Amino acid sequence: SPVSGELHSFPYHLRDVFLFDKEVAGILRHIVPPTPESERYLESYAGTILDAMTAGGDVLDEAILGNPLQVFALIKRMVLYWPRLKDAVYNTTKAKERCHDKTENCDAWIRERGCDAQHVDTICSYSCGFCQVEGLYSTVPTYPARTYPWATSEPRTLARWDERLACGFITTGSLQTVSDHCKPKHDLNWREDFAWRRDDNQFRSPLSAVPRQKPESCVYSDLCRGDTSKLRKRIPSGAPQCHVSSRGSPLLVLQPVQWEHLSHDPEMVIFPNFLSDEEIRIIIYISRGHMTKDPGSGGRQSHQVFLANTSHPSILRLSRRIEAVTGLFAHEEATEKEAAGDPLKVRYYGTGGHLNPHVDVFAKHLNSTCDGNPFCSLSGDRMATFMLYLNDVEAGGNTAFYNNDVAITPKAGTGVFWYNLKRNGEYDRRMDHGGCPVLLGSKWVAVKWMRENLNFLRRPCSTNPEE
Numbered sequence: 001s002p003v004s005g006e007l008h009s010f011p012y013h014l015r016d017v018f019l020f021d022k023e024v025a026g027i028l029r030h031i032v033p034p035t036p037e038s039e040r041y042l043e044s045y046a047g048t049i050l051d052a053m054t055a056g057g058d059v060l061d062e063a064i065l066g067n068p069l070q071v072f073a074l075i076k077r078m079v080l081y082w083p084r085l086k087d088a089v090y091n092t093t094k095a096k097e098r099c100h101d102k103t104e105n106c107d108a109w110i111r112e113r114g115c116d117a118q119h120v121d122t123i124c125s126y127s128c129g130f131c132q133v134e135g136l137y138s139t140v141p142t143y144p145a146r147t148y149p150w151a152t153s154e155p156r157t158l159a160r161w162d163e164r165l166a167c168g169f170i171t172t173g174s175l176q177t178v179s180d181h182c183k184p185k186h187d188l189n190w191r192e193d194f195a196w197r198r199d200d201n202q203f204r205s206p207l208s209a210v211p212r213q214k215p216e217s218c219v220y221s222d223l224c225r226g227d228t229s230k231l232r233k234r235i236p237s238g239a240p241q242c243h244v245s246s247r248g249s250p251l252l253v254l255q256p257v258q259w260e261h262l263s264h265d266p267e268m269v270i271f272p273n274f275l276s277d278e279e280i281r282i283i284i285y286i287s288r289g290h291m292t293k294d295p296g297s298g299g300r301q302s303h304q305v306f307l308a309n310t311s312h313p314s315i316l317r318l319s320r321r322i323e324a325v326t327g328l329f330a331h332e333e334a335t336e337k338e339a340a341g342d343p344l345k346v347r348y349y350g351t352g353g354h355l356n357p358h359v360d361v362f363a364k365h366l367n368s369t370c371d372g373n374p375f376c377s378l379s380g381d382r383m384a385t386f387m388l389y390l391n392d393v394e395a396g397g398n399t400a401f402y403n404n405d406v407a408i409t410p411k412a413g414t415g416v417f418w419y420n421l422k423r424n425g426e427y428d429r430r431m432d433h434g435g436c437p438v439l440l441g442s443k444w445v446a447v448k449w450m451r452e453n454l455n456f457l458r459r460p461c462s463t464n465p466e467e
């Protein structure tokens, strides 16, 4: 879209520099003990925010990118103050937090590897550089038995690991520390000595130290690795049934969507190119800086934020488009009772980030009622999910439906829709799923949940009480 005042000859996209600027300011404000440079940086940055606030509207485009004075101030900050702040920013704990919980991440990788030792190479050759780091970090405090196999089995990746660290904020200082730990790990004497010193029986046999999982629990790991050879359900051969249509919505007559069934029973539909690049950029821009770590206990390594429809005109438009293609209501209201949809949840996963197998419903999986669950009681459970991928992931990060033999590889702009409840209102366990560990790079998704109560007439009924 045309942005007035944007400097097209700029070697980087100016918008990205402003986003970076915002992150730097966030870190400086909380972490670094003030220095003259940091104070000047923040002072100049505060001017940007003030300008944006008084201008209102589309903050980034009009008030900042469109204002030559702001562009000048940004370049000044970057040239004069940033070089002297770089090290301090990269060394802050806040920046390191981006690496998420290292032990958890390593566990996720190990789980997948433990499923089938044959696949060690497949996983490791992606990126285990990072995992080596994870492993070594967690070696000392808690999980020697688990991290030892990682640290010993994949010497080939060692050469790659520091260049591939996707956690961009890890510091040079930390890398150095880790390298020092890494050096002795191919030295047999060191290894034996280390094993002996830990006096930990499990520690002696690297591969068998990872318990092999039962074959059925491996479906998830197989799907995460993109291994479909053992699937029970065969994907029918032949050309995919790809459609381009308005899906019956007058709103989409001039803007039809592409869609394809991923599965007919239960129904799952994929929508390639559902989001434009501009929409993706806006979602990420307004989410960044507001994200907090998913508080969900165990197995949820991601950062998240909820975006209300009012947060940006594009978010409202997106919500309407989701309504048009699904035929469901998704509007949010002042009171929970009148809401047909949750605000858009945006999730960010760093390398190793993942969301263990879970259900999207609040309570219905327990006994088919809301069971007093406050989120479910007012507007019903989350009957359907529309999930959007905001970027391509270099490796890993599939969404795996292990009870339905479906694995989706993230692709920027693609949407996926499924019902979590059957037509009879019961919870459909075939829709259990997980966000597989990201092996390289990072992953952004946005999720819209549609609630049950206001949508009860929107989904065709079935004469089969089992459905």
Ligand SMILES: O=C(O)CCC(=O)C(=O)O
Residues within 6 Å of the ligand: 347, 355, 360, 397, 398, 399, 400, 433, 434, 435, 436, 445, 447
């Ligand atoms: O990131 C994914 O692939 C899955 C996200 C998800 O399942 C959720 O947010 O509920």
Ligand SMILES: [Fe+2]
Residues within 6 Å of the ligand: 358, 359, 360, 433
């Ligand atoms: Fe989910």
